[in-house]
Amino acid sequence: MFKKPLSTLKTSAPLRSSYRRKFKQRVVNDYGLSPEDGDLLVPEGLLSQKFSTYANEPGVVYLSPEGDPLWFSIGKGSDGLIPTVYTLWKRPNLLPFLSTPAAVVPKLIDGADLMIPGVVQYSATLTPEQLVSITRYHRDKLGPPLAVGTMAVSGETLRRADEEDTKGKAVYVPEARDIPPPQTSTKGEQSAAQGDDADAAEAQSADIAQPAEPVSTIEAAPISSRDDTAEGNAGMETLTHEHPEQAEPSLPPEDVSVCLRNALLQAISTTLGALPSSSYPMPASVFWSNYVLPARPAQVIGAEGPVDANAIDIKRSTYKTVKAFLKVCAKEGIVKIKESKGDVVVTGVSLKHPAVAGHQPHRTIQSVDAQREKAEERQRKAKEAEEKRKTQIQITELWRPHGHTLGWFVAAGVDTSNLYSIAQIRELFIKYVSSKNLINVNDQSYINVKDDEPLAYAISTRNQDTPEFLKRDDLLNRIRANMQEWYEMRTESGETIRKKGQVxxxxxxxxxxxxxxxxxxxxxxxxxxxxxxxxxxxxxxxxxxxxxxxxxxxxxxxxxxxxxxxxxxxxxxxxxxxxxxxxxxxxxxxxxxxx
The missing domain is CATH 3.30.780.10 (SUI1-like domain)
Incomplete structure (x- = not known):
C-alpha cells in the first residue's frame, strides 16, 4: 500500500475540545468556509497521531473518529495544513484543481508526481507552491479529487507548455503517502494520509497555506509522458476506492448565453478567421457544429461548482435556437447571415469587430480533447515500446577482474571472480576514490592516481609511464581496458547465455x-x-x-x-x-x- 514504511507511528489521541475549536476556526478563516462546513471538515471527536517518515521527518495526521485521515502537516516546524482527499470529497472546491487522463492515474497511484505533459485541465489561477487537488479528466464533468500536492510551476507555464512542448513536473507532493490510518478503512485502499502537528495546532494560531481564490472558468493545460510520461516520486496522496456521488451543478440561461457568445468569438479569432472566402456561404448547422460548439470553454465553474460542458447548449440559453442566436450576433455585426426559405446561412464573419479583437482566448473543448488524444497516443506508443523492449534480446556488456586490475578489486573488498557491468564498476570506483581521499584538491574532476598503488597498477600499461593524475572517465576507461571482456545475452524465451569476449x-x-x-x-x-x-x-x-x-x-x-x-x-x-x-x-x- 505504501512505497516506504514509516520510521515511527505513535498512538492516536483525541484532541481537546478547546484545541479542536481553534483548529476548526483556523480552517474556516483560511479557507473562507462557513461554520457548518467547519464542523463537517473538522468534526467532533477529532484524533491526532504523530509519526516520522522513513527520512525521519516529523508530522502529525488528524483523523476522524472513524479513523479516516482528514488533515496533516509534515516537516519540522511546519504549520502548513494539508487536506486529504477524504476532506476534498466532502468539499471538492476547497482547492484549485488539475485534471489528468485515465492512463496517468495508475502512475499517481504508484506514487508519481504529476508531470506537465500529463495535465489536461487546470484552474485559471495557479502559482508555484500552491496547494492543489488532482482529478481524473472527464470530458463532460470534473472528476472527484484523487490526489493532493503543491504546484511546481505557475499556471502561465502550463499555458505556454503547449506551444513550447515544456516538460518537467507540474505538481510536487509531500512525503505523506507513508502515513497510514490507525486502523483499516472500510472505504478502500489509500496510499497516503495527511495531518498537522498537534502541538503547533494546540499552541499556535499561525496561518496555514492559503487556498486559491474561487475561479469562474477552467482552462486546459498541454499534454506531453507523460508521457511522459511519469517517474515515481514520494508524497502523492491517492485513493483507489469509489467516490461519493456529487450533484451536477447547473448554469443559469444567461450564463450559458455568455459562454456561447464567447465560443463564437473564440472560433472567429481562430478557426473561422483563417478560412478562405470560398468557405462561405456556410449552412448554419455546419457553422454551429463544426466551429462554434468545439470552441466552447472546456469547463465552467458556476455558483455550485464545476458545470458539465454539455450544459453549454443552445437549448439551455436565452436564445433557445441557433437561428435566433445568429440573428442577434448579426445585428451586432459579428457575423453576416442570409435567410432563404426559413433557412439561415452564414456569409461571413468580422475579424475586426471590437468584440472579436478584445476577446480573451480560453481553453476549448476541442483543444482539451486533442490534448487527451495526444496523451493517450503517447501512452499507447510508450506501452508498445515497452512490449517491444520485452521481446528484444537483452545484451549486457560485462567485465571480469584480470591481470593488473586484480589487486585493485581486492583492495576495494569485492569478489574478483564476479562479472561487473559498467554501472557497477563506476559505483565501486566512486566509493573507492572517496574512501581513499584521492580527489584532487585543486580540480575535483581529477583523481590523484599515484597516491594509491593498487589503482596506479590497475591502469598501468606496458612501456608507458603511469600519469600522476587523470580524469574520472579516463581512469574508468583504462580500468576496463585492463579487464577481461564478457557479455550476457538474454533471449525472449528467458535463456541466459554468458560468453567471454566482446559483443x-x-x-x-x-x-x-x-x-x-x-x-x-x-x-x-x-x-x-x-x-x-x-x-x-x-x-x-x-x-x-x-x-x-x-x-x-x-x-x-x-x-x-x-x-x-x-x-x-x-x-x-x-x-x-x-x-x-x-x-x-x-x-x-x-x-x-x-x-
Missing amino acids: KPISIEAKVRQGRKTSTFITGFEHFGIDATELAEELRKACAGATSVSPQQGKPNELEVMVQGIHIKTVTDLLVSKGVPAKWIKASGLKEKKK
Missing part, C-alpha cells in the same frame, strides 16, 4: 560478387541465437530472391547467409522483428535504390 554486431553488407551480380551478405547472427537455415528461408520469402548458406571466407567455423539483390532494409527489419536491438546491427556497402 560483435550482426553485419549486413551489400556488394558485388561473381561478376556483376549484387547480393546482400549477413554474418555474425549465430551469436544472437539465430539459425542460419531458418534465416535464409525467411529472407527468401521476404525478399522474393534466391538465398544460400555457406561458410564465411577465411572463417570456416562461422556461416554466412546470402540473398540476391540489395535488401539491407528488409534484412534489418527481419532481424529487429527477431528481437535483435538495432544498435547491434551494422549495415554497409551498396545502397538500395529509392522506389
Whole structure:
C-alpha cells in the first residue's frame, strides 16, 4: 500500500475540545468556509497521531473518529495544513484543481508526481507552491479529487507548455503517502494520509497555506509522458476506492448565453478567421457544429461548482435556437447571415469587430480533447515500446577482474571472480576514490592516481609511464581496458547465455560478387541465437530472391547467409522483428535504390 514504511507511528489521541475549536476556526478563516462546513471538515471527536517518515521527518495526521485521515502537516516546524482527499470529497472546491487522463492515474497511484505533459485541465489561477487537488479528466464533468500536492510551476507555464512542448513536473507532493490510518478503512485502499502537528495546532494560531481564490472558468493545460510520461516520486496522496456521488451543478440561461457568445468569438479569432472566402456561404448547422460548439470553454465553474460542458447548449440559453442566436450576433455585426426559405446561412464573419479583437482566448473543448488524444497516443506508443523492449534480446556488456586490475578489486573488498557491468564498476570506483581521499584538491574532476598503488597498477600499461593524475572517465576507461571482456545475452524465451569476449554486431553488407551480380551478405547472427537455415528461408520469402548458406571466407567455423539483390532494409527489419536491438546491427556497402 505504501512505497516506504514509516520510521515511527505513535498512538492516536483525541484532541481537546478547546484545541479542536481553534483548529476548526483556523480552517474556516483560511479557507473562507462557513461554520457548518467547519464542523463537517473538522468534526467532533477529532484524533491526532504523530509519526516520522522513513527520512525521519516529523508530522502529525488528524483523523476522524472513524479513523479516516482528514488533515496533516509534515516537516519540522511546519504549520502548513494539508487536506486529504477524504476532506476534498466532502468539499471538492476547497482547492484549485488539475485534471489528468485515465492512463496517468495508475502512475499517481504508484506514487508519481504529476508531470506537465500529463495535465489536461487546470484552474485559471495557479502559482508555484500552491496547494492543489488532482482529478481524473472527464470530458463532460470534473472528476472527484484523487490526489493532493503543491504546484511546481505557475499556471502561465502550463499555458505556454503547449506551444513550447515544456516538460518537467507540474505538481510536487509531500512525503505523506507513508502515513497510514490507525486502523483499516472500510472505504478502500489509500496510499497516503495527511495531518498537522498537534502541538503547533494546540499552541499556535499561525496561518496555514492559503487556498486559491474561487475561479469562474477552467482552462486546459498541454499534454506531453507523460508521457511522459511519469517517474515515481514520494508524497502523492491517492485513493483507489469509489467516490461519493456529487450533484451536477447547473448554469443559469444567461450564463450559458455568455459562454456561447464567447465560443463564437473564440472560433472567429481562430478557426473561422483563417478560412478562405470560398468557405462561405456556410449552412448554419455546419457553422454551429463544426466551429462554434468545439470552441466552447472546456469547463465552467458556476455558483455550485464545476458545470458539465454539455450544459453549454443552445437549448439551455436565452436564445433557445441557433437561428435566433445568429440573428442577434448579426445585428451586432459579428457575423453576416442570409435567410432563404426559413433557412439561415452564414456569409461571413468580422475579424475586426471590437468584440472579436478584445476577446480573451480560453481553453476549448476541442483543444482539451486533442490534448487527451495526444496523451493517450503517447501512452499507447510508450506501452508498445515497452512490449517491444520485452521481446528484444537483452545484451549486457560485462567485465571480469584480470591481470593488473586484480589487486585493485581486492583492495576495494569485492569478489574478483564476479562479472561487473559498467554501472557497477563506476559505483565501486566512486566509493573507492572517496574512501581513499584521492580527489584532487585543486580540480575535483581529477583523481590523484599515484597516491594509491593498487589503482596506479590497475591502469598501468606496458612501456608507458603511469600519469600522476587523470580524469574520472579516463581512469574508468583504462580500468576496463585492463579487464577481461564478457557479455550476457538474454533471449525472449528467458535463456541466459554468458560468453567471454566482446559483443560483435550482426553485419549486413551489400556488394558485388561473381561478376556483376549484387547480393546482400549477413554474418555474425549465430551469436544472437539465430539459425542460419531458418534465416535464409525467411529472407527468401521476404525478399522474393534466391538465398544460400555457406561458410564465411577465411572463417570456416562461422556461416554466412546470402540473398540476391540489395535488401539491407528488409534484412534489418527481419532481424529487429527477431528481437535483435538495432544498435547491434551494422549495415554497409551498396545502397538500395529509392522506389
